[in-house]
Amino acid sequence: MATTPTEKQSNPVRRPRGRPRDPRVEGAVLGATRELLRERGYGGLTVAAVADMAGVGKGTIYLRWPDKDALVVGVLAAAWTPIDDPDTGSLRDDLLAIMTGSMRELNGREGRLLFEIIPELPRCDALRAYWNSEVARPWGSAVMACLARGVERGEMRADVDVMQAYQMLMSPLVTVGATDEKKITTKQVTTWVDIFLGGVAA
Known part of the structure; x- marks a missing residue:
């Protein structure tokens, strides 16, 4: 409903009290x-x-x-950098760029904190919302865009389910990162990408 000038005057904006x-x-x-x-x-x-x-x-x-969930989200929001879509012109190079970028984020002191919240995601709405909007969705968008281009260029079979392919590709990062005290290595990432491509190549 529109507010009249009279109403605006009778309901002035209240300024917060106290120090900023x-x-x-x-x-x-x-x-x-x-x-x-x-x-x-x-x-x-x-x-x-x-x-x-x-x-x-x-x-x-x-x-x-x-x-405390809001506190945790505040910490994660200050630490996590969303993954971009590299679009190098090569499916393998695209995936390696995304995976190694994710590896660096997850290996960092701040990125490791993500693994602390994974067990809480099924029962905490705030943490799950953060994970979906700031981690999973940007990951998914970047990877699936790369896969779609791979199909268009004839690098990947057209009958491959892109969503399942994305899940298969990214799962090792989360699983190994959450269960292994050692940092994820470039060699591991390269192996995962090459095994994946061996199964979906056109």
Whole structure:
């Protein structure tokens, strides 16, 4: 419904009271969340522990983040760089570019935090929404665009289910990254890509 000038005058915009938010507080809180995730994992993370490490009150945290899931999403959002579609002109080179880029992200200190939330995805709406929108969907869009171009160029069979092909290709990154303490290597990534292409080549 449209608002009349009279209504606007009788309902002035309220300015927030108190001091403006201090960006140092956000940095301290997200930094504490990051360290506690590494030390204790998702299950051991609490807002009280974050407040204690950051040197702020719990009320200060709840003014900005409604719960610990929001804190975790804040940490991940600051750390994860979405994967771009490289479009090199070669299916193999495209896939290697995406896979090695993902490898570097997941091997980094911040990227490793993604593996802390994977077990929580089925039961946490906020974390699942973040994973789907910022990790899985950009991955999927980039990989499936590469696969579609591979079919057009005659590098991949047209009867291959692109969604299943994407899932088969990306699963080793998540599985190995989540279960092996060692970092994923370029040699592993190259092997996965070549095995995949051996099964779908035209």
